[in-house]
Amino acid sequence: MKIIIIEDESLVAEELAASLKNCSEQIEITALLGSVKEAVAYFKNNPQPDLIFSDIQLGDGLSFEIMQTVPLNIPVIFCTAFNEYALDAFKANGIEYILKPFSTEELKMALSKFQNMQKLMSGQVAQQYQKAMETISNLQQPHSGTIMVKYRDRLLPFTLDKIALFFVEAETTVMLAHNGKSYVLTESLEDLEKRTSRFFFRMNRQILVNRNSIADVTDYFPRKLKINLSFTFHKDIFVSREKRSKVLAWLANKSS
Incomplete structure (x- = not known):
């Protein structure tokens, strides 16, 4: 049984690995991953294990973000010091908490529960489980989801309708909320674009705008667009002539 551990405290990760090996000689710990970023990079380039043991609060975000970024159909056993994430855990392939x-x-x-589940996962039941995991994975894609923002010693949830835009300044990704407050994020604008593409549009290399932030658009010479926001922003937002038709089509679709 191949297991991956996602835990940002190295001593805890090593203790968990040792405890799991003591549970069964058949257990092989294939990787210890310490952050959302590291886990996403690993799963993009390596085969998936049989089972994941994961903490929830990592140094650069919540482990749920991994499942939102990389399509994983693997059962997850969550090990955490906090119990307020139980519901989200079971939406993110969790089988135990x-x-x-x-x-x-x-x-x-927890391992026994996983092994019993494996025995049941044969034939049609396995196919149904696979479809269920795919459905859960799709639901986790935040087309109508939440962005978790680390602020001091807290994690703040922002639903997409509460976010005005994302932008890059001095090589740093910043989120501007409709309440006027801004927050520094660890995610790139490219990753955010993938996660929010239903409601946000990448106007140019530096900015990703929510439809509900746009007051109107005006023509800007030559054949460009200027995006006018419903609030004051310290940068003008221009769309290239190459993107002009796509932005107009997106706006028309969202308005219909």
Whole structure:
């Protein structure tokens, strides 16, 4: 059984790996991953394991963001010190939710649950499970989801309708909320574009705008567009003539 551990505290990750190996000689720990960014890069370039043990609050965000970025149809056992994420965990392929500090007995019970599930996953049942995981994965894509923002020692949830735009300044990604506050993000504008493409449009290399932030657009010589926001912003937003038709089509579609 190949297992990957996602945990930002190295000592905790090593302790969990040792405890899992003591549970069964058949367990192989294939990777210890310490952040959302590292996990996304790993899953994009390596085969998926049989099972994932994951913390929820990582140094650069929530582990749910991994499932939102990379399509994973792998059962996940979440090990965390916080119980307020239980519902989200089971929406993100979770089959068990263990609160820290965990015991060996709890790990054995979680593994037993996974093994029993594996026995049931044969034939048509396996296909139904696969479809269910794909459906959950699609639901996790934040077309109508939430962006988690790390602010000081807290994680703040922002639904997409509360976000005015994302922009890059001095090589830093910044989120501007409709309440006027701005927050620095660790994600790139490219990643945010993929996650929010239903409601946001990449106007140019520096800015990603929510439809509900746009007051109107005006022609700008030669054959460009100027995006006028419904609030004051410190930068003018221009769309190239190459993107002009796509932006107009997107606006027309969103308005219909």
